[in-house]
Amino acid sequence: MTQLQENIDVADQLELALGGGRIPSKYHQWGAHLLTHLRRPIQIAFVGHPKSGKSSLISMMIGRQDIPTLGKIATVEIVHGPQKHISLEHADGSVEHHDWLSDEVPLSDSIVRARLELPEKALLNRSFTKLRLSGSPLRQENLLRHVAQSAAILVYCSEEFGESEQRIWANAPEEIKDHSFLALTMADRQIMKGRLNQRISQLESVVSEEFLGLYPIATLQAIAARSDSVTIRPDLWTSSGGKDFHDALEHQIDRGRMEDLDKAGMLLAQFAADLPGQRPDQKFVAPRPEQNQITAAEPQAAVSxxxxxxxxxxxxxxxxxxxxxxxxxxxxxxxxxxxxxxxxxxxxxxxxxxxxxxxxxxxxxxxxxxxxxxxxxxxxxxxxxxxxxxxxxxxxxxxxxxxxxxxxxxxxxxx
The missing domain is CATH 1.20.120 (Four Helix Bundle (Hemerythrin (Met), subunit A))
Structure with missing residues (x-):
């Protein structure tokens, strides 16, 4: 049984237990919250300054090279859908729809958010959000705090992760740091300058306190090594750093899912151990998961x-x-x-x-x-x-x- 199948099976049993009144009222809200988590794809946020390699890493994780970067748009979501589709949200709340777009198509400055749907298996149990950090340090800190409220995993993308970025990250919520990676993108440039090993050594103490791990990635080579979700060039995939980063992220995704499964399993074992592992006839309607929403609206410059x-x-x-x-x-x-x-x-x-x-x-x-x-x-x-x-x-x-x-x-x- 795959983890996705196990996830569905446990969620079905929990749904049946909640709908059948098997879970005591004391644990009912928690059970409903767990069910929502099990039904919802894990949200992974890639954040960083403009041109920091966020789009390239997402393309690498999905195994597609035709995903538009939409670089002018502050927030871009990539989720599973029955067919390719793009929704563009304007500052006034209006939304325009497209079958697809290329980066050559000019975009209005009023667009604050984009949502891309792709029929990719890799997106069945996860979604990716790309968030551009820009503006004052306070604005960037507020954006990080905001993304921490919805993202289960965060990847900070940077070529060097300099002192100004370190100061901003130091003020990020501690709970998201426990689920965050630092990706040194464009590592090939640092190698050509003869600075990569030195930079990794300089960041060692920061990373040990602030991240789960540091992963230098030669992004262009990593994308070339994984031209689609099936075909992989093993040597280039490993040497580019793409494999190590991909495996670490997949491990964290699995770990997060297993934590939810373990909690749900303990709840079921205590109060509904005799339930069959099948789709329930009696449905419990869980609170509808909010769509992953990391607003691109300008946060207040300062709290009053x-x-x-x-x-x-x-x-x-x-x-x-x-x-x-x-x-x-x-x-x-x-x-x-x-x-x-x-x-x-x-x-x-x-x-x-x-x-x-x-x-x-x-x-x-x-x-x-x-x-x-x-x-x-x-x-x-x-x-x-x-x-x-x-x-x-x-x-x-x-x-x-x-x-x-x-x-x-x-x-x-x-x-």
């Missing part, structure tokens, strides 16, 4: 002082709440003849639930608050998983999760 103040107040409130709950929990532990892992997990789950509720009412439009809100939501999901696992290790993980969240809030409050 009022919003900054509101954000700081929210962070202070949540930090104080976390500290108080942690103190209360520590006071309770000595009263236990022997610490009970289940009770500890329940307390941690209650704390993070209260925290998530508090953050949900914060609406100051601040990207830091949005990031903390997402961390809290993911923390709630993890607590549900730990409640199913039980045991001392799960209790320890629950406490560590709260400590990490507290550390993240403290860092943003001080920074």
């Amino acid at each position: 002082q009022v919003a900054e103040h509101e954000a700081a107040e929210v962070l202070k409130e949540t930090l104080n709440m976390l500290q108080k709950c942690a103190d209360d929990m520590l006071q309770d532990i000595p009263e236990m003849s022997e610490p009970n892992p289940s009770q500890i997990i329940e307390k941690c789950a209650r704390i993070i639930g209260d925290l998530s509720h508090t953050l949900a009412h914060a609406d100051c439009g601040n990207p830091v608050i949005k990031s903390i809100q997402e961390d809290a939501r993911e923390g709630e999901e993890m607590m549900l998983l730990l409640q199913l696992e039980k045991g001392e290790d799960a209790a320890s993980d629950a406490v560590v999760l709260l400590m990490q969240l507290k550390k993240e809030i403290s860092k943003n409050l001080c920074g």
Whole structure:
């Protein structure tokens, strides 16, 4: 069974369990969220400055050389579709449709977004988004924060990844850094200058802290090595760096899918172990996945002082709440003849639930608050998983999760 088939099979069982009322209300929302994840292609974002090799890497991953770069458009999505089709969205919200376009066709400056559909198997369980970073450093930081809200994996494309890019990336959300790669595109140029090995050595400490890995790629050679999704020239594919990058990205995609499958499998094993692995007759209608939307609209140049103040107040409130709950929990532990892992997990789950509720009412439009809100939501999901696992290790993980969240809030409050 392929992972795609397994993904469909588990999703069908989860759909049946949710629709049949087998999942307790406590876990129902989480189960619905998992189902949405399993049904939706993984979104991979390629970001970087203009002409940084984003389009070339996407073409290499898909195995097609006829994909237009549409370089003037800030945001380009490439998704699966029954036939080739391009949609162009203008700043006024109007959309024009084309069977296909070449890069020779002039495009209006009012186009802010493009969506390309291709009947490629490689796009059945993933989609690619190309995001051009431009403008002030603050604007680029806001774009990175925005893409982090929807992308499961991010590839930062750059020829050298200089100091200015490093400063911008340093302010990217930590959660996306854990799922990001640095691609040094046009590595052949650096080789010709005799600088590639030196540059890799210079970036080693940065990459170890900020990325999953660094991959130098001679993009033109890599594309030539994979002229289509089937034909590969092995020697050139390896020497260009294309194979290493392709394999690393595929591994991360599989890993992300397996994490969702494991969570869904644990939920099913606990509450619906007897369900058959077949398409359900009784459907649970999961929340419709939002289309991958990374808006190309100009983000605000700066958050207002009022919003900054509101954000700081929210962070202070949540930090104080976390500290108080942690103190209360520590006071309770000595009263236990022997610490009970289940009770500890329940307390941690209650704390993070209260925290998530508090953050949900914060609406100051601040990207830091949005990031903390997402961390809290993911923390709630993890607590549900730990409640199913039980045991001392799960209790320890629950406490560590709260400590990490507290550390993240403290860092943003001080920074």
